[in-house]
Amino acid sequence: MKLGVITDGISTDLEYALKVMNETGIEYAELQFVWDKEIGDQTEEEIQRIKNLVAQYNVQVPIITRHNFAGLPVMTTEPGDESFQKHMAGLKRCIHIAKELGTDLVRVMSCRKEMIIFGSNGAEKWVASTGAWERLLKLMDAPVKLAEDEGITLAVETGNNAMITSGWLGRKLIDDLGTEHLKIIWDIPNTLYCTDIPYPDAYEEIRDYIAHIHIKDCQANISRAMVRFCPLGEGDMAPYLENIASALRNDGYQGVVSLESVYRPDNGTFEDGYRECLPVFKDLFGD
Numbered sequence: 054m055k056l057g058v059i060t061d062g063i064s065t066d067l068e069y070a071l072k073v074m075n076e077t078g079i080e081y082a083e084l085q086f087v088w089d090k091e092i093g094d095q096t097e098e099e100i101q102r103i104k105n106l107v108a109q110y111n112v113q114v115p116i117i118t119r120h121n122f123a124g125l126p127v128m129t130t131e132p133g134d135e136s137f138q139k140h141m142a143g144l145k146r147c148i149h150i151a152k153e154l155g156t157d158l159v160r161v162m163s164c165r166k167e168m169i170i171f172g173s174n175g176a177e178k179w180v181a182s183t184g185a186w187e188r189l190l191k192l193m194d195a196p197v198k199l200a201e202d203e204g205i206t207l208a209v210e211t212g213n214n215a216m217i218t219s220g221w222l223g224r225k226l227i228d229d230l231g232t233e234h235l236k237i238i239w240d241i242p243n244t245l246y247c248t249d250i251p252y253p254d255a256y257e258e259i260r261d262y263i264a265h266i267h268i269k270d271c272q273a274n275i276s277r278a279m280v281r282f283c284p285l286g287e288g289d290m291a292p293y294l295e296n297i298a299s300a301l302r303n304d305g306y307q308g309v310v311s312l313e314s315v316y317r318p319d320n321g322t323f324e325d326g327y328r329e330c331l332p333v334f335k336d337l338f339g340d
Contacts, residue, residue, distance in 0.1 A: 054301060054338045055309040057081030057115055059267075062314025063324050065089065067103060071110035073324065077331055081309045082107065084154075085118045093119040093146040100153055107154060115309040116158040116208065116238075116265050117147045122196070123162035127188050127216060130164065132195055144196055148203050157205045158264055160238055161196055163217040163226070164189060170216070189216050190229055200234040208264045210238040211249075213280075218247040220255035224262050236264030240313070241297070242271050242290055246280065251293045256300055263306070268294075268334065269313040282316040285330040286337075298337045310338045 060070040060082050067087050074082060084092045087103060095103065107114055121144045122137075130137055147159045172181030200207045209217050209226060217223050223237040237259055241251050249255050270288035272281045286294060301310070312334050316326035 054298075054306060054340075055081055055115070056335065056338055057083050057309040057311040058327065059083045059085050059118065059311055059313050061086040062312070063327050068106055068110075071106055071112060073327075074112060075110055077328070078335075079312075079331075080112055081115045081311065082112045083116055083118055083309070083311045084114055084150075091119055092117055093121075093143045093150065095150070100150055103150075104153055114151075114154040114156050115311075116156060116160060117151045117154070118160040118210075118238075119143055119147050121147065121159070121161045122164055122192070123212070123215070125164040125192070127164040127167060127185050127192065128182060130188075130192060132192060137192065141195060141199070144199065148199070148205055151205060158208055158236075159200075159205055160265075161193075161207045161209050162212055163209055163215040164192060166212075166214050166216055166218065170222075185216070186229075189226070193226070193230060193235075197230055197232050197235055201232065205234070206264060207235045208238040209235060210267070211240045211244045213243050213246050219244050219249040220251075220259040220262075221249075224259050227262055237262045238265045238267060239263050240267040241293070242269050242288075243267075245271070245289050246273050246275060248275070251290075252296045252300065256297060260300070260304060263308060265308050266301075266310045267313045268310055268338070269315055270330075282326075284316060284326075285312075285333045294337055301338075 056079050058079050063070040063073050065086050122140045151159050167182035167185040169181045170185050177183050211217055211223055227235050270283050270285045270290045272288045314323055314327040317323050318325050
C-alpha cells in the first residue's frame with residue numbers, strides 16, 4: 054500500500070520533514086501545517102517553494118488537509134455568513150495548492166458536533182438536535198458544488214468534534230448529498246471515541262467510500278472525556294489493525310494510509326513518536 058505521514062507530525066519545517074521521510078522510506082507527504090502556517094495560508098512564493106521541495110525530495114502529495122469548516126456551529130451558521138465564507142475562501146486556496154502539487158483530494162471537516170443528531174419516540178423533542186442534519190446538508194452544498202466545478206474530490210474526515218464522527222455518518226452524508234465528489238477520510242482512531250467498531254462493522258459499510266486513511270493509536274476514556282495517545286498497536290486500535298490492513302490489501306485499496314504522528318513519548322518529541330511507531334506501521338501496511 055501507499056504509505057504516508059502528515060508532515061507536521063515530524064516537523065513544521067517542511068524540508069526537515071521531507072529529509073526524515075526520505076531517510077525512513079515514506080513517499081507520501083500529507084500537508085497540514087507548513088512552516089508557521091496552516092496549509093492554504095501560504096503565499097505564491099511559498100507554494101512554489103513547497104512544489105520545489107516536493108520535487109527535490111521525490112515525494113508525492115496525496116491530499117491537502119486544512120481544517121476547512123471545522124468548528125462552525127451547525128445550528129446557527131448560514132452559507133452567507135462571514136465565518137462560513139472565510140472557510141470557503143480557505144477551501145478555494147487549498148484547491149489551488151492541490152492542483153499546483155498534482156493532487157485532486159482536499160480535506161473538509163463537518164462543522165461542530167451536535168451530540169445527538171437523530172431521535173425518535175420522544176427523543177426528537179427532548180434530547181436530539183432536530184434539524185441539525187438538514188442544516189449540515191445545506192452548509193455542505195456549496196463546498197460540494199465548488200468541488201464539482203473544479204473537478205476535485207473533497208474528503209470529509211471522521212472527526213472527534215465534528216458532525217461526522219463515524220463511518221456510517223460519513224456514508225450517509227455522501228449518499229444524502231448525492232455526489233461523486235465527496236469521499237471519506239477514515240480517521241479510524243477518532244471513530245473509537247463515538248464507539249464505532251472499525252472492523253468488520255464500519256469497514257464493511259464504507260469501504261467503497263474511503264479516499265484516504267489516518268492511522269494512530271490511543272486509549273480513550275469516554276466517561277472521563279479523556280484521550281491518551283500511545284505507540285501504534287498498544288492502544289484501543291490493537292484488536293483491529295491487522296484485520297483492517299488485510300482487508301485493505303485484499304480489496305485492492307488504492308489510496309494512501311497516512312501515519313498521523315500525534316504520539317509524543319514522555320520527555321520526547323513528535324518525531325520520536327513517529328520513529329517509534331514507524332516499524333509497526335510499515336509491518337502492518339507496507340509491502
